[in-house]
Amino acid sequence: MGRSKKIIVIGGSAAGPKAAARARRLDENAEITIIQKGKYLSMASCGYPYYVGGVFDDRNQLISTPAGVIRDPNFFSNAKAIKVYNETEAIDIDRKNKKVICVNHKDNSEFELQYDSLIIATGSLPRIPQLTGKDLAGITTLQSMEDADFLRKIRDDKKIKKAVVIGGGLIGIETCEALQLAGIQITVIEQESQILMFLDPELAKLMENHIRAKAANVITNNAVVEFLGENGKLTAVKLKNGIELPCELAVVAIGVIPNTKLAEKAGLTIGSARGIAVNEFLQTSDENIYACGDCIEIPNLLTGIKNNAPYGDLANLEGRVAGGNALFGNVRKFPGTIHTCICKVFDYSAGSTGMSEYKAKKMGFDVESVVIAGLDKPGFMKGKLLITKVTADKKTGRLIGLQCVGAGDVSKQIAQAAIAIMGKLTISDLVNADLPYAPPFTLAIDNFVACCHTLENKINGLFKGISSYEVNEKVIKREPVFFLDVRSPQEFEEMRLGIGETLIPLGALRKRLNELPEDKNKEIIVYCKISLRGYEAARIIQAHGWTNVKVMEGGIMAWPFYREK
């Protein structure tokens, strides 16, 4: 091709600029243009909650390079020879003539741009509940620089006392922390029975408890049905159950939907998950148009089913692939997602990769899961707690999911598991994983490997597990279970469930088997602090003929309900 290729990128947040920059690095001679509806470019939008919360104060850090240069049109022009039209909207695509029709919102002028390859990166739009009062002042999302500025000002002004966050997902929970750190009394309202739906309920409940312990309130199984106001200002939200919660601020964080308006108008195929349909090369139904970022749908690598995966890291990776393919044709594939995610909430983190047990079962997998409590480092190095749930596919033996919450190094646990899932490693492979070990970083047997050991033991029938939720049900129903705590008397004094349990320390168990139920078929549920001793106790009891012995997974540390002490 003699002349240089013309590439237009629609969208300037994450995927778009990445695609444009990648294309530039691959071809110095291409003509590359970004059309961005908003004012700002290449925003670190995942950083908004930390700016709002005061973790840092210089908002320009959200839109600057690591060297401190603001990523404005001037920067793109000088450093990357990329022409940027910001505050400019692509309102139509003339696919036949390969033109994009644009409106400059600064002066309302309309103009056309010619392309050889087009990249659509129009992102996502926040869901907004269509409720009475939704236009009252004081209702916002946290999706844009302007939102971040608005909420940061509220923080700095210190006038607002009460706020609600609608939605207990990643953004909602991060926003909860940000506003709580700003001294605002927060209530999170989630319509599902739990927050952080990527977690199974027993782990989500632990996060909920932690948020409450930090003085923010969480309401589940409820929803806002009306915004109430005075003089155009929000004064309260009304919930489904009739309660009115006074508040001066409501942040809506009930998810995002792919912004496919332009693609639809241009007649591009929209997929089953309502994102722009793309093939593995991120090519749309028009061979000259690629798409990347939140506006597309991509396959779940475990199920093959197309999903929205509106994560900032994937937007960048997709942009890199789309940028190259738009230049050279279909040279690189983007395989898909395993929905890896993480968020920090006060002193805890919560993350997940692959599928939760609930999701896996719903998708028809025959799975085995286990919940484990453990430290990330030795106690003498001030190790912190991790509660992990690991899920394997029984048919293949492969790891297909890991969730982890707690004060410890959750990020590493999730990252390790994500790579293991991508590498199709089985639990049998992972029980002997050669990981970096030294006491400042991890236990001799890293929590991840220990989890795989426990799951392997469970799969091999060495113990039967029972979740804290199931135990709690039994307690509530007063089922005739023999609860056995095998910790030391001192530990029992300091902390205990108080569910009618018997204390027999592990070290004394073999001599005190006579204190166990006479009926060898009676249900015995055994636990300790983290249920390592609980497991050892179960092995002993089973060996002595009791047939219905279960280990309460994760022990007391993973117990999310009321306890006596």
Place this chain on the structure above:
Amino acid sequence: MGRSKKIIVIGGSAAGPKAAARARRLDENAEITIIQKGKYLSMASCGYPYYVGGVFDDRNQLISTPAGVIRDPNFFSNAKAIKVYNETEAIDIDRKNKKVICVNHKDNSEFELQYDSLIIATGSLPRIPQLTGKDLAGITTLQSMEDADFLRKIRDDKKIKKAVVIGGGLIGIETCEALQLAGIQITVIEQESQILMFLDPELAKLMENHIRAKAANVITNNAVVEFLGENGKLTAVKLKNGIELPCELAVVAIGVIPNTKLAEKAGLTIGSARGIAVNEFLQTSDENIYACGDCIEIPNLLTGIKNNAPYGDLANLEGRVAGGNALFGNVRKFPGTIHTCICKVFDYSAGSTGMSEYKAKKMGFDVESVVIAGLDKPGFMKGKLLITKVTADKKTGRLIGLQCVGAGDVSKQIAQAAIAIMGKLTISDLVNADLPYAPPFTLAIDNFVACCHTLENKINGLFKGISSYEVNEKVIKREPVFFLDVRSPQEFEEMRLGIGETLIPLGALRKRLNELPEDKNKEIIVYCKISLRGYEAARIIQAHGWTNVKVMEGGIMAWPFYREK
């Protein structure tokens, strides 16, 4: 088998107790015995440097369960129904009659124990240089509880002012930090040309610089040839080059050798790496004898070649496998090692998994490597620096090594890479890895993925790299290279190499190409702070016809030599 199986474990440090405990959990009825030469059992020996350095003060934490129970013979008896003979040495194995002959060192009594299966876990012995003066007081290793007690007392007494650490490997460097924190003036002496041989030299040099910056001295390419003393006490060490270094303490940390004495005496096969030879089931040349831990040799998973791999985590994993196989026959395999390791040194960490570039080339692999500097988290979240070197096998495209040093989260980088190597993932797989992303934990494109992007670019010929070492050679030899720094004038003012470089900021480069050498074949070496802008500049310059353009990998942040400013 009607009667319960008799299992004897020789060795009570890490692998041995793990094997015994695993066997107990698998079979409540087995008769399990541990014979331990020393007094202590199941010591967290990797924690010794942190006890010596005062990171924690309660030495019992090194020999206690997480619940605080000391792992003494009484604990093993009560909690695990395992009989322990400590301060007892297994002096011979009568393989024909399946007996172990023991000496109780408390009363010098000799006795025999019968086994069905035997597990040898005799560990390793520190190498001691056979030099004049080696028996002087003040010369020690850091391999036992007694060593740790000795060095901790030195710390607490605050009398010793100067010490040397002989050996710049993992233990040597950890010991250096521990003693330096104790207020002792330290010199590390390493006979090779670099410390931390698992790193390639350009990364090792950065660690060396950091140690020096913390006021500990490092001498490479030298060795102790004599210990000098007065009145039986160490007063100095004499080096190969004749220099005498005054010191009152010398810690010898020049590695360990498998302790195979007993196995050899029993006629078991010893392997090419001088460890006890075992098959993939950790079974020795005697089908009734298994071995695990530092005393054996295991395959490198990348080369198949047998190695010593004296790591605490592998000892535990091997113990778990040996414990089960000793009971039930060969039911579980231990696949081998990729030599994953990590250590903390003051504010930096250094880790490696798989092979260094040097090692891979030595083993005959055709590899491509790249060094990258980057942050572990966004700047606005106080991200810290990582210098990473990633190595791929050109033939298969597989990741075969990753080394990482710096103040950032090295542990996660190494862990991710270790799993990727075990999963046989290629660089092409990893460029689209779906990892956990949120600003408190990582960049939108995690350092690991960014490294894979860069290596892919290099493999695809998008740029030619040059290491800091090679650049330094050229500077020393005054080769006629055009050095180009593409940072901002402000950055140049604050920090610069001063190697005769020209400054042209990236954003101005396209307009100032006339300042580049007229000779389009002249060697141009370009860099910035981390060499991301350097890479972009190289792409521009190449596109304009210069043919010999190289990017200095890792930029100024990875430059380990003298700089002007």
